Amino acid sequence: MLSVPHLDREFDYLVTAEQSDDAQPGVRVRVRFHGRLVDAFILERRSETDHVGKLGWLDRVISAERVLTPDVRRLVDAVAARYAGTRADVLRLAIPPRHANVEKETPAGPAPVTVAPVDMTHWDQYGRAAQFFAAIRDGRAARAVWQALPGERWADRLAEVAAATVDAGRGVLAIVPDQRDVDALHEASIRLIDEAALVALSAGLGPAQRYRRWLSVLRGSARLVIGTRSAVFAPVADLGLVLVWDDGDDSLAEPRAPYPHAREVAMLRAHQLRCAAMIGGYSRTAEAQALVRSGWAHDLVAPRPVVRTRAPRVIALEDSGFAQERDPAAHTARLPSMALQAARSALEAGRPVLVQVPRRGYVPALACNRCRTIARCRHCTGPLSLPDRDAAGALCRWCGREQPALRCARCGSDAVRAVVVGARRTAEELGRAFPGTTVVTSGGDAVVAAVSAQPALVVATPGAEPVAEGGYGAALLLDAWALLGRQDLRAAEDTLRRWMAAATLVRSRNDGGVVAVVAESAVPTVQALIRWDPVGHAEAELAARDEVGLPPGVHMAAVDGAPEAVAALLQTAELPDSAELLGPVDLPLGARRPPGVPAAGPINRMLVRVPRTEGLKLAAALRRATGVLSARHDQQPVRVQIDPLHIG
Known part of the structure; x- marks a missing residue:
């Protein structure tokens, strides 16, 4: 496979008579290209060629296993076109490396699957759930965005949807953000579906085990596949339903070229195969709401009286004069009296x-105590932090160098203060405020499950909150400004997602559950939490982005690289007439550079914006231009991201 952009096309080779039986479409082969042996896939067999000139011979067939199925090949082509990437890069995401010893093992053929009856009691609380289940049992392409109720056992509900689909004789693919979610959904699913028909795919598996499980999917033994983002390409036979849980999690965005998002790939797959699809979560992204607004998917939500009964009571900082008199320090204290x-x-x-x-850690950011200038490393200008209470000096979060003596470059003061307080420092403060109370921390490499x-x-960072037996009595959401104040397109959306993920672990208001968010009650995101209205927040977020021309209301490409290389790419690209160029802007020193670009020198970003209907044209233009510049070899590499998760 050649990831060089200008070589992203098919090449013809001759096949010997001895190789002919094994050299079938979809198998791995090795060919000689430009004097060296490279791995490749056979896409199709022909009796004639359009190539003018002498053809080379296939070197050998690596394996007779047809690992590239027609459905996955179509999906790879669509993802490469959607994200202006090369098919070789997408294939590396879609098909795991071969493990020869695993292929030699005797495969277990598909066995009859026993599915336990699905209890619809919990789903009856959601409007139109009965119609959705009827559609997937009939094999129709029903699409829904499911809004999980507070305290809902999401893994049990998704397992019930999967069981209904498997019982109808179709396959299911479920994509979740991380290993904890994979384990939760697998545990819930084996109570309804034979364990032999389930396969869990995740990055934590070893090469042999991952390939063994992936082969069982390819050979049709697995009817339900649960996995993280790369599992979205799994070759599930007779796919009838695609599930995506918590699509707002950053883990679902692929950090490698061409940077696809698992939600978008899953929806592409559902569209190509005309199968059912469901996106679920406690909160909702603007992208999911755009699917509902366009009519491609429908809402699967509970009535408001049910939501109010299940949700905890949410309180925030009041902005009235009476509240100010009652607690003058409430708006400045990290832990006000109401919390x-x-x-x-x-x-x-x-x-x-x-x-x-x-934030995790002890004190993850420092500043000058006199002039409030952020303390930075003398070697790489990275932010400085205190790893623990007894640390001899500050530590750079970028290069890891220790700074034993601190002195402000602006005013010369050697006194520092905490800009942000981490989870461990918070646990220390709470231990003093509540003497005799057990304090548990969860986050980073030490995540507590329950x-x-x-x-x-229980002090936890977002995403590492343990489940409490019977539910928490209260939840305190601290340092709201650190989430809401980020210079990021998705700051408000992501903040609400993290808050709701924590708040859903709290008992309902009828059981005395309280969520205290340390933020102004007038902030729209806080209001959405108080009302427990993620749908309304997503609709408002979508409308706001439409108004200012940001995804998903438009398609946008981020082009990063050396200033000369970025300018050359955009000059070469035949952009649609509707394209609007924004920038350039300089990326900060710590920003990730495109592969192959030297560490020294400035890096610019240009944004290219087009209407929603012109997205494929924009991707095609940038894809062709990247190939042209790659063939010239006169510019540094440029990174192209279509609809990046974080624009700024």
Whole structure:
């Protein structure tokens, strides 16, 4: 496979009579290209060629296993076209490396699958759920965006949808953000579907085990495939349903070229195969809402009275004069009295309390105590942090160098202050505020899966919140400004997603559950949490982006590279007439550089914006231009990202 852009096309080779039986479309082969042996896939067999000149011979067939199926090949072509990438790069994401010993093992053929009856009691709370289940049992292409209720056991609900599809004789592909979610959905699914018919694919598996499981999917033994982002390409036979859970999680965005998002690939696949699809989550992204607004998918939500019954009580900082008189320090304190009171009440009632802190570590950012200038490393200008209370000096978060003596470059002061307080420092502060109370921390490399129902303070970073037996009595959402104040297109959307993921672990308001968010109650994102209205927030977010011309209302390409290379690419590209150029802007020193670009020198970003209907034209123009510049060899490499997750 050649990932060089100007060589992203088919090449013809001759096949010997001895190779003919094994050299079938979809198998791995080795060919000689430009004097060296490279791996490739056979796309099709022909009796004649359009090539003018002498053809080379196929060197050998690596394996007779047809690993590139027609459906996956079509999907690879579509993803490469959608994201202006090369098919070789997409194939590396779609097909795992071969493991010869695994291929030699005797394959287990497909066996009859037993599926337990699906109880619809929980789904009856959602409008149109019965119609959706009827559609997937009939093999129709129903598409839905499911809004999970607070406290909902999402893995059980998705397992029920999958079981109904498998019972109808079709395959299911479920994509989740991380290994914890894979384990949760696998555990829920084996209660309804034979374990032999389930396969879990994730990056944590070893090469042999991953390839063994992937082959079982290819050979038709697996009816339900659960995996992280790369599993979206799994060759599930007779695919009837594609599930995506929590599509707002950054883990679903591929960090390697051509940078596809698992949600978009899943929806492309559902469209190509005309199968059912469901996107689910406690919150909702603007992209998912755009699917509903366009009519491609329909809402699967519970009535408002049911939502109010299931949701915890959410309180925030009041902005009235009376509130200011009652607690003058509420708007400046990190832990105002309303948050302390919520925690104290839950602990007195014998229940654990969840404390969500946006940053891990002790003190992840420092600044000058006199002039408030951010403290930076003298070697790489990276931000400095304190790893623990007894640290001898500050540590750079970029290069890892220790700075034993700090002095502000602006005013010369040697006194520093914390800009952001991490989870470990927060746990230390809470231990002093609530003496005698057990304090548990979860985050980073030390994630706690679950805690008991005993009184305790559980300090966790977003995504690492343990599940409490019987639910938390209260949750404190601290440092809201650190989430809402980020200069990011998805800051508000991502903040609400993280808050709701924590709040859904809290008991309902009828059981005394309280969520205290330390932020102004007038902030729209806080209001959406108080009302528990992720759909309304997503609709408002989508409308706001439409108004200012940001994805998903438009398609946008980010072109990163050396200034000369970026300018050359855009000059070469035959952009649509509707294309609008924005920039250039200089990327910060710590920004990730395109592969092959030297560490020294400036890096620019140009944004190219087109209407929603012109997205494929934009990708095709940039793809062709990248190939032209690649053939010239006169410019540094440029990175092209279509609809990047983070624009700025």
